[in-house]
Amino acid sequence: MTELKHPGSASEWMVRLSEEPENSDLRRDHDAWLSLRAENRADWEETLHVWHMLEMTIPVYGAEWEHHLQGNTPQQDRISTPQHLRPHEIRGRKHERPxxxxxxxxxxxxxxxxxxxxxxxxxxxxxxxxxxxxxxxxxxxxxxxxxxxxxxxxxxxxxxxxxxxxxxxxxxxxxxxxxxxxxxxxxxxxxxxxxxxxxxxxxxxxxxxxxxxxxxxxxxxxxxxxxxxxxxxxxxxxxxxxxxxxxxxxxxxxxxxxxxxxxxxxxxxxxxxxxxxxxxxxxxxxxxxxxxxxxxxxxxxxxxxxxxxxxxxxxxxxxxxxxxxxxxxxxxxxxxxxxxxxxxxxxxxx
Missing domain, CATH: 2.60.120.1440 (Jelly Rolls)
Structure with missing residues (x-):
């Protein structure tokens, strides 16, 4: 688990939510963060967009988070069905490079x-x-x-x-x-x-x-x-x-x-x-x-x-x-x- 208490960017939120997908308090805080400023929502939408273009796996609740993009992002930019694989699992894979x-x-x-x-x-x-x-x-x-x-x-x-x-x-x-x-x-x-x-x-x-x-x-x-x-x-x-x-x-x-x-x-x-x-x-x-x-x-x-x-x-x-x-x-x-x-x-x- 990271030491971040209050994530300040979408990338930080992605890490925290991926590590603690069952934490309802964290998800509620994330919703509050999204509603706090338009810049927060824009940062989150851009991060999800990039995550998708990278063909990355996204957190378990990524499908639920997609509703934050509805009405604001073209259909082709929305998140597809997520794989239930978290960052710590990605980090655990054996790297192929020397x-x-x-x-x-x-x-x-x-x-x-x-x-x-x-x-x-x-x-x-x-x-x-x-x-x-x-x-x-x-x-x-x-x-x-x-x-x-x-x-x-x-x-x-x-x-x-x-x-x-x-x-x-x-x-x-x-x-x-x-x-x-x-x-x-x-x-x-x-x-x-x-x-x-x-x-x-x-x-x-x-x-x-x-x-x-x-x-x-x-x-x-x-x-x-x-x-x-x-x-x-x-x-x-x-x-x-x-x-x-x-x-x-x-x-x-x-x-x-x-x-x-x-x-x-x-x-x-x-x-x-x-x-x-x-x-x-x-x-x-x-x-x-x-x-x-x-x-x-x-x-x-x-x-x-x-x-x-x-x-x-x-x-x-x-x-x-x-x-x-x-x-x-x-x-x-x-x-x-x-x-x-x-x-x-x-x-x-x-």
Whole structure:
């Protein structure tokens, strides 16, 4: 059970109601919260909508909650028959991705380690942060465009395509004799101008994505590369992908550092939700989600336990306040947050 006494957002209510579906007092308080402000109802409707687009399981009483949407939401946006599966059951599933959470990427600022004592942990954190932060300076010299914490940029490319560069991200361009972008760090969304005889290529680590004209998102981090398609068609190739992979609207491919590839499908409307300040996760490792949150935070977020880092999480979070989003995520995982300084936050099991 979470420690939240009075949830302040729809995401928090979703967690609480999922954990205590038989709690009539909690459900009554939820109804009161919905009636208190129009913004609360709008927040709840949006969360249910996203939950549905993610094809998530929803709480046992989700069918009853659907009446809050009646008259306000188009029929296709309403919740279908829910599966009676709760978040703690989702979190208990074995995650399919490799549990290589102690490695760090070339420009990665995020780390996990097994905590022995708080004094040793803080010292280890500072040393680890120094090691993973210094290589990031090298990236700045390689990049043509970079962004800082909570900064995004929209860049018009020489071929007429548009590049949306996410927080703490970096790219280099080669448009002299081809259309080639290298994602050095972070995340980018591309709206590609169609050119039949000139493929548009994005390279991230050892993964190459080739398109003719489409809109898609690429994310590069310590846990691999993710490619998600909003519309159109892309071809993804990697060193261990003999046949490659064809992705279409709503398809998401994750290529782990060891080359293992997993795929899932989401609503195309959820692709690159970071452009609207939202973080949408579907059965992703907690550490991988925290890596994204870290780009919005003036400092470092450190998970102290590898098992916690591996635990999958599904949710919809507002990154306007990254510390608040981090607290909601930690509550959902049964974890606690400790601020060592204004720049270092530890996430630990309870």
């Amino acid at each position: 549990a290589s959470f102690l490695q760090t990427g070339r420009t990665h600022r995020f780390a996990t380690w097994r905590q022995t004592s708080i004094g040793v942990s803080v010292a280890a954190a500072l040393a680890c942060l120094l090691v993973v932060f210094l290589p990031g300076w090298v990236t700045q010299f390689e990049a043509d465009y970079t962004t800082a914490t909570r900064e995004t940029r929209v860049i018009a490319l020489p071929d007429g395509s548009t590049l949306h560069l996410g927080q703490q991200s970096a790219v280099s361009l080669n448009f002299a004799d081809q259309r080639h972008v290298t994602l050095l760090e972070g995340e980018a969304f591309f709206e590609v101008e169609p050119m039949k005889d000139a493929p548009f290529i994005v390279t991230a680590s050892d993964v190459e994505t080739t398109v003719l004209g489409t809109a898609f998102n690429v994310r590069r981090g310590a846990f691999g590369v993710d490619v998600a398609v909003e519309h159109g068609h892309v071809r993804v190739n990697g060193p261990t992908m003999a046949q490659g992979a064809d992705l279409r609207a709503g398809d998401v491919a994750h290529i782990a550092p060891n080359g293992q590839t997993t795929r899932q499908t989401v609503s195309p409307a959820l692709v690159a939700s970071w452009r609207n300040g939202k973080l949408i996760a579907k059965d992703q490792a907690f550490a991988e989600i925290i890596e994204t949150v870290d780009r919005y935070f003036d400092g470092w977020v450190v998970i102290t336990d590898p098992d916690l880092a591996r635990t999958p999480l599904t949710g919809f979070y507002d990154l306007a306040d990254p510390k608040a989003a981090l607290k909601v995520m930690a509550d959902a995982q049964g974890a606690t947050i400790q601020e060592i300084s204004p720049w270092v936050v530890l996430v630990s099991p309870r």
